[in-house]
Amino acid sequence: MKQLSMWEATSNEKKQRSSLSGNKECDVVVVGGGFTGLSTAYHLQKKNIKTIVLEKGSLGSGASGRNGGQILTGFIDSMSSLAKRKGLDTARQMLQMSLDSIDLIERISKENEIACSFNRSGHLYAAYKPTHIDWLKEEQEVLERDFNYKVQVIEKKDLQAEIKSDFYHGGCIDENSAIYHPFNYVLGLAESVEKLGGTIYENSEATQIIKAPNRKVIIETPEGRVTADHLVIVTNAYSGNLHKTISRSIIPVESIMIATEQLPEELVSSLIPKDRAVYDTKHMLYYFRRTPDNRMAFGGSGRSLSGDTAPLYQKLKEGMDTVFPELKKYKAEFCWSGKVGFTREMLPYIGQLEDGTHFAFGYAGHGAAMSTLMGNLLAENILSENNGKNPFEKNDLRPIPFYSQHGKVVGLMKYYFKVKDAIS
Numbered sequence: 356m357k358q359l360s361m362w363e364a365t366s367n368e369k370k371q372r373s374s375l376s377g378n379k380e381c382d383v384v385v386v387g388g389g390f391t392g393l394s395t396a397y398h399l400q401k402k403n404i405k406t407i408v409l410e411k412g413s414l415g416s417g418a419s420g421r422n423g424g425q426i427l428t429g430f431i432d433s434m435s436s437l438a439k440r441k442g443l444d445t446a447r448q449m450l451q452m453s454l455d456s457i458d459l460i461e462r463i464s465k466e467n468e469i470a471c472s473f474n475r476s477g478h479l480y481a482a483y484k485p486t487h488i489d490w491l492k493e494e495q496e497v498l499e500r501d502f503n504y505k506v507q508v509i510e511k512k513d514l515q516a517e518i519k520s521d522f523y524h525g526g527c528i529d530e531n532s533a534i535y536h537p538f539n540y541v542l543g544l545a546e547s548v549e550k551l552g553g554t555i556y557e558n559s560e561a562t563q564i565i566k567a568p569n570r571k572v573i574i575e576t577p578e579g580r581v582t583a584d585h586l587v588i589v590t591n592a593y594s595g596n597l598h599k600t601i602s603r604s605i606i607p608v609e610s611i612m613i614a615t616e617q618l619p620e621e622l623v624s625s626l627i628p629k630d631r632a633v634y635d636t637k638h639m640l641y642y643f644r645r646t647p648d649n650r651m652a653f654g655g656s657g658r659s660l661s662g663d664t665a666p667l668y669q670k671l672k673e674g675m676d677t678v679f680p681e682l683k684k685y686k687a688e689f690c691w692s693g694k695v696g697f698t699r700e701m702l703p704y705i706g707q708l709e710d711g712t713h714f715a716f717g718y719a720g721h722g723a724a725m726s727t728l729m730g731n732l733l734a735e736n737i738l739s740e741n742n743g744k745n746p747f748e749k750n751d752l753r754p755i756p757f758y759s760q761h762g763k764v765v766g767l768m769k770y771y772f773k774v775k776d777a778i779s
């Protein structure tokens with residue numbers, strides 16, 4: 356298996372971008388070249404706000420270029436649970452935002468002719484245990500009654516029309532979800548930013564924030580500096596020490612993926628005939644889909660404490676073969692991993708800190724959808740076009756308490772499963 360994101364290996368042509376050197380000035384400096392940062396720059400440039408994006412590695416080298424490409428409705432927590440936690444009106448607003456986020460990606464892709472294979476083919480949330488069907492039905496009722504939102508729950512006997520596998524016991528279909536080639540979306544969004552006059556520097560790690568006179572901010576990189584009126588930090592699960600308040604509020608959780616070699620067209624289209632994004636109710640979930648070039652891209656949870664990742668990918672391949680026995684004889688050609696950002700509430704956060712820094716992060720596995728919308732909202736916040744009145748707005752980030760107390764990884768995983776157990 357090649358240790359490389361299949362999305363990067365199969366992407367459209369990528370142009371080289373230089374790193375920052377010397378002194379630059381702009382209205383807004385955005386740190387982080389993933390979906391959130393590029394979307395922020397895109398929406399600012401649309402209003403002629405001069406924006407510079409600084410990316411530590413190459414564009415999409417964080418989660419945005421290495422995810423499952425599943426643009427899903429909703430959040431990691433169910434809408435019925437969110438209604439209990441946050442109140443029905445707020446939960447309704449949240450659901451609407453998740454639907455808006457998918458529309459926004461579709462619109463941006465169309466308007467800018469981004470060749471990212473966007474396909475609104477819906478998702479299948481597959482039931483790992485027979486009892487999970489009851490829960491999916493209850494959720495379906497709540498969605499219809501309280502949210503006026505329709506999904507379809509199907510039993511095991513009807514599952515073959517959706518997925519050629521005996522592994523699951525039914526599932527829930529939502530026609531509003533979509534899939535895309537995430538790396539191509541990154542590349543297309545970046546080019547759109549540049550067409551609008553924005554500037555992007557790769558291999559340009561922001562290493563220091565300096566407060567400058569006239570309420571300006573200076574961001575230093577190894578070979579340059581940017582002076583700007585506003586600072587946006589959107590480094591999500593890849594946050595280092597640049598801004599401790601932000602990085603200490605994010606829980607990075609490793610997720611791993613494999614992709615098969617290219618499969619015969621008839622086989623791959625028989626496995627997921629409607630091209631759904633599929634994810635399941637298993638505690639350590641699987642998520643998978645067909646790719647535009649006829650592979651199976653299959654993801655799961657996993658982190659190697661020993662540093663030897665080969666057994667993890669092998670186990671994931673075995674998992675894929677259990678779901679789809681017909682794939683046993685095909686090789687996994689690519690394997691890769693990445694970090695998913697969580698918050699202590701398992702909901703995204705967006706806002707502005709007292710020191711003026713704008714941030715958005717923590718999409719908990721739903722960032723393929725929400726991050727583009729968050730970029731738009733960050734741009735609106737900077738332009739004071741909204742009143743910060745969205746349910747994810749936070750201005751008082753509180754650090755995750757165990758950061759200073761325990762070994763980082765073990766502490767994070769314990770916290771993650773504690774929260775996950777609490778909400779599932």
Ligand SMILES: Cc1cc2nc3c(=O)[nH]c(=O)nc-3n(C[C@H](O)[C@H](O)[C@H](O)COP(=O)(O)OP(=O)(O)OC[C@H]3O[C@@H](n4cnc5c(N)ncnc54)[C@H](O)[C@@H]3O)c2cc1C
Nearest residue numbers: 387389390391411417418419422423425561693721722723
């Ligand atoms: C394996 C995997 C599978 C996933 N599958 C799905 C899925 O199917 N559906 C879904 O909705 N979500 C999925 N996600 C999550 C989704 O990819 C993220 O929510 C989303 O990409 C977050 O985008 P972002 O721009 O906020 O962060 P990122 O894309 O992580 O971007 C942050 C960037 O900041 C850069 N950076 C960090 N520090 C600095 C610095 N000091 N200076 C400059 N740059 C810096 C990093 O290099 C990185 O490129 C998955 C994630 C992973 C890892």
